[in-house]
Amino acid sequence: MAMHTRRATLTPKVLSYSGLAVVLLIVLIPYGYIALTAFKPAEEIFDVRWLPRVWSLDAWRYAIEFEQFHVYIYNSMIAGLGAAVLALCVAVPGAYVFGRKQFRGKDVMFYIIVMALLFPFVLLVVPFTILWVKIGLYDTMPGLWLAYQVFIIPFAIWILRAYFAELPRFLEECAMVYGCTAFKAFWRVMLPLAKPIITSLMFLAFLVGWNDFLFSNMLTTGQGPRTASVIIYVSAVGGERVEWDVLMVMTLMAGIPPVLLYILAQGQFLKTFAVRSY
Amino acid sequence: MAENIGIRVHNLRKTFQRGRVQACRNVNLQLAEGALMVLLGPSGCGKTTTLRCIAGLEQPDNDDAIWVKGRNITRLQPKDRNLAFVFQDTALFPHLSIRRNISFGLDMHKTYGRSERRRRVNEVAELLHVEDLLERKPHEVSGGQAQRVALGRAIVMEPDAFLLDEPLANLDAALRVEMRTEIKRIQKHLGITTIFVTHDQEEALSLGDVIAVMRDGEVQQVGTSHEIYHYPVNFFVATFIGSPPLNCLPCHVQTDNGALNLASQAFRLPLEAAGGTASLRDHGEIMLGIRPESIAIAPERPDTVAARVSLIEPLGSRTIVILEAEGVELRALVQGETSVREGEAVHLRLDLGRAFFFDNAGNRL
């Protein structure tokens, strides 16, 4: 019996630890290597070794002083913030209604919205470019915010609707009996209750703006609000010779903030991503 | 007379899904100011819908359905009705403290200043014995306490009426009995018109000044506990009320040499014992309803019925004896314990004077 128990608990341990180790190595080796590269002086890029012989901040200085990369980081931030705020203003009321109210055509409408989740957004680049030029949104920040919504809104509504639907029944009705209008019941009761999930969706929406390359590249020019993603793309693909040390600095600068966000909010993200099969 | 009517529900009609579901066909209720009425009926009979119409959470089909203190409020917004609704699931606001929950209605209306609101909340909390919980969150109190808080939230508004929709349904049995007494005490103390919905007949009988029995979206009978139990207007009310349930036997009335006899599969009994039996003469097939306590085990006589004991269910102070007579199952309720054994052959005396007779349509004769 004792033997049996020992074996039964040992197998999952061995399996789990080895699985974990393999996955962690797959993720960590590349990151470790490029993080160290960012601290190598330019001439050390040419030989492959892990630790820099001389620790140097040259690449960082170059990225900021010469490439002005912090400006693009700032652009990315504004792009993400605007996208998040706009997305919430649109998606939260919509999801609330889908989650808790009855009206005609609700199921069909919801279906159409969620299907948009599976839509290949690259298709929209062409019509957007034409439209944006026509209405003056081309090469502007609001133009980017607006464009990102096609990624964000379907996803946000999908997630939020389920959350609202699962809140206890009768809450708004109760609020209305005790003196709220329908809107006040939403504002004073439902919104505070959904705060955690709304925060987490705000983070995710921010990351859509921060991480996006497709629209940022197509809907802006060199004179406009280029985001960090676009600059990284240009630096990696554009010239004849790539300054790898500088590029790795840029990847760290653009890559670390979202990672911090994820680490900060991972518990909440887990709840957000809990797919309900109903 | 008219001015002290607390709530009047007039020909209330409420349909769902474009008239396909008739939740309330035609509900009429009237209760005096300060009275406590219990709305009793089986699941799905429209109790909740009636209450929600009164509160304004549903819109009745007709425009003159809901009157409170002589005012037609049928089309008023819920927030403007000054009625307090307590839901079956507690529906405390999870993100607010108990204090903020109780004062929610006051906070929304802002008729009183901050310190006055505070004072009122404290007063109500004391009345309900939740004064120590005020700073907690709803998930930190027990089910019974939460239900008290929900009541407190209603009381503090000083509403024109309380509407309670099965407020005790989710509590355990002991707590339910305790809260029942408490609600009645508070209601008498405050003198606020109250409608209490339940489908638990024991709760209804013990609680209400007046009981309204509903079925399929219509009120069947309104009366005191005594009236409902002893003088049901129809077969439905008679069978719905009473535990153990009413014994029902299809019978027919026979006339032998001018004497009326009641005959069934199991027996044939003379009817003179029952008062006002003359009217039965015109009906051939009738339904006999007799309460278990009106059946007694007795020594054999010409007017007793032979039966066999099939099961005994002791309830402590009383005992239910389940009997079988010629294929008909009967239940008798005996005070204390009984000396009969399962399987024993016995004789029953049916107290026809306290029995009910119903015609084919279910109306009481």
Next chain:
Amino acid sequence: MARQEALHPGHPIDISPALPAAAAASRPRPVAAERWLIWLFLLPTVLFLVLLLWLPFLQGVWMSFHKWPFIGEPEWIGLQNYRDLFGAAYFWTTIRVTLLYSLSTALQLALALAAALALNQSFIPLKSVWRGVMLMPYAMPPVVVGAIWMYLLDPDLGMVTHYLLSWGIISKPIYWFSDPLWAKWIIMLVASWTFWPFMFIILLAALQAIPESYYELAEVYGANLWRRFRVVTLPHIRGAMLAAVIIRIAWNLAKIEQPFQLTGGGPGYETSVLSILTYRFAYLSGDFGMAFTVGLLLILVTFVLIAPFLHGFQKQIKQARRR
């Protein structure tokens, strides 16, 4: 019935006035304020999705029947774009690459499942740290991840090439991104490395929602590790798994930044997945009509690929509802 009777000639009493009122009463009246709120709240969502998604999409469908140059007048050509496309050899290359690229979803699922199962064990210490580390590739902009792999796979300076050479696995540097044999595999592998944490987080969330008591019960009945997985774990995460696969297939096919950055669709059309092909037509050839023709086929391919999973997911939903 009653109305007919009333209208019947010779019927003395007209009862029809009572009827309209009764008919009106049978329709439930919405609470006015609430109706107002519903439509107001829906308006932005509907407006956004109609204006930003469905209208441009319909315009695109319209464009696919035209020769639609960047500058100049569009010309109606009917199905010519479709005919041209099906007749072109590169189109079939593209389809083949697209299918290979979508296989990335399977790889992502395998990695995600292994990581989620491992991390869900109660005895693992520092869970949230590992979880954070695993989420890194997905959290970062895909272009950033692309740049990292461009560096690591660089034929002259890259770490991967260096180690493969020094361990003798390859004899001379491979130009991963321009090698016709390797390029399509590389973009597939990089996509897997980038996007698997999305599935991981969905699966982990589903795993965490399984009550411990199920496992205990299974253990009481003597179920071994594999049976416990089959009987307890799998049924509980099937819905999440299907949803993750559906979304990932669709998003993998729609996201162009990485192949775009790593290979630009080349060599030739060897890594031009459909989304890249759309892009190439639109921006390199300036042929918007053709771009959209490809785009519509991309939608078609996407739906064909997700259809079985969508079907499974819907079945799962029905089962959950019945329970």
